Amino acid sequence: MSSTAITENVWWRLLRPHTLTASFVPVCIGTTLALPHPHFRFSFFILMLVASMLIQCACNMFNEYFDYRRGLDTKDSVGIGGAIVRDGIAPQTVYRLAISCLGIAFLLGLYISSQTSWWLIALGFVCMLVSYLYSGGPYPISSTPFGELFAGLFLGVIVIQIAYYIQTASVTTLSILTSIPTAVLVGAILMANNIRDLEEDTQHGRRTLAILLGRNRAVNFLAGMFVLANGLMIVFFAVGLLSLWPLLTLASIPKAVTSIRKFRNATLRQAEIEAMIATAQTNTIFGLALSVGLLLQYWFSC
Numbered sequence: 001m002s003s004t005a006i007t008e009n010v011w012w013r014l015l016r017p018h019t020l021t022a023s024f025v026p027v028c029i030g031t032t033l034a035l036p037h038p039h040f041r042f043s044f045f046i047l048m049l050v051a052s053m054l055i056q057c058a059c060n061m062f063n064e065y066f067d068y069r070r071g072l073d074t075k076d077s078v079g080i081g082g083a084i085v086r087d088g089i090a091p092q093t094v095y096r097l098a099i100s101c102l103g104i105a106f107l108l109g110l111y112i113s114s115q116t117s118w119w120l121i122a123l124g125f126v127c128m129l130v131s132y133l134y135s136g137g138p139y140p141i142s143s144t145p146f147g148e149l150f151a152g153l154f155l156g157v158i159v160i161q162i163a164y165y166i167q168t169a170s171v172t173t174l175s176i177l178t179s180i181p182t183a184v185l186v187g188a189i190l191m192a193n194n195i196r197d198l199e200e201d202t203q204h205g206r207r208t209l210a211i212l213l214g215r216n217r218a219v220n221f222l223a224g225m226f227v228l229a230n231g232l233m234i235v236f237f238a239v240g241l242l243s244l245w246p247l248l249t250l251a252s253i254p255k256a257v258t259s260i261r262k263f264r265n266a267t268l269r270q271a272e273i274e275a276m277i278a279t280a281q282t283n284t285i286f287g288l289a290l291s292v293g294l295l296l297q298y299w300f301s302c
Contacts, residue, residue, distance in 0.1 A: 011083070014083040014089070014094065021283050022151065022155045022186045023055065023159070025284060026052070027159060029178065030179075031163050032294040033160075034164050034167035037167050037168045044112060048162065054101040054105040054108075055102065057101050059135075061095070064083060065098065068084045116166045126154075127158065134150070142208075143201075143208070148191050151187050152183035161175060177236065178241075181230070181290075182229075182286070182287060182290070185283040186283060188279055192263075192279035194211070194218070195210045196269075196275070196276050198218070219264055229249075233290075243297045243300075245294070245297045246290055246294055248292060249286045249293065252283075252289060256278075259275045259279045262275035263275040
């Protein structure tokens with residue numbers, strides 16, 4: 001393998017690509033919900049998608065940087081990009097890249113706000129601040145029991161509402177309720193990550209929700225999150241909020257079952273890594289299926 005290919009692989013791993021589903025799926029859902037609006041603009045979707053993914057990338061790089069600074073990451077740590085501890089990338093380079101991602105995201109948000117509402121600047125700033133405080137600052141969110149809540153709220157509910165608002169200039173009951181299952185599954189990605197890292201996090205004094213629950217109950221909690229997300233979709237259909245098409249999300253259930261089975265039967269660290277990846281894939285399948293289902297619902301209602 002050439003040195004160029006190796007370098008590209010290092011930067012790609014730094015972004016932790018398996019987590020990026022938490023940023024692009026909500027944008028797709030919020031945008032698809034807005035399709036019936038007469039003034040829908042595809043360019044806003046692209047700008048919002050790029051900004052959202054840049055904020056997620058920045059969050060991942062801040063996590064890499066601050067975990068290194070606190071001595072939490074070593075060359076033997078799993079589930080990390082490893083750009084600093086394994087590949088020798090300068091810590092300040094990672095930090096500056098994270099800041100650059102937020103800077104570009106801010107400029108994109110500035111343009112979107114100039115075309116829609118200036119209130120979005122404040123909301124976007126809060127999202128960027130949370131991406132920093134997740135692992136930065138004196139009391140990182142990632143070390144508390146509230147990581148899943150913040151991830152679900154900001155990457156699930158709020159991102160979907162922003163993606164919907166920039167197309168429609170409104171927020172509706174449908175857009176809010178539809179965002180809740182996605183928020184649950186975004187939180188599930190973090191829960192799976194914390195279950196995998198439970199032993200190391202305990203040793204470093206973290207107090208994540210997985211640590212407070214204990215491993216077995218944390219896995220059961222994760223299973224409950226999968227049940228809740230899919231159960232809500234069935235309820236939304238039953239009460240007439242959504243048509244049958246969005247229930248394509250049930251296609252994500254096999255991946256969710258795989259995740260739980262691997263966590264429960266894991267004897268090797270690799271199995272836990274596979275379980276975490278399956279959790280992220282569950283969110284991807286669910287989110288894309290929901291987007292397709294909403295698209296078909298709109299198509300057949302025309």
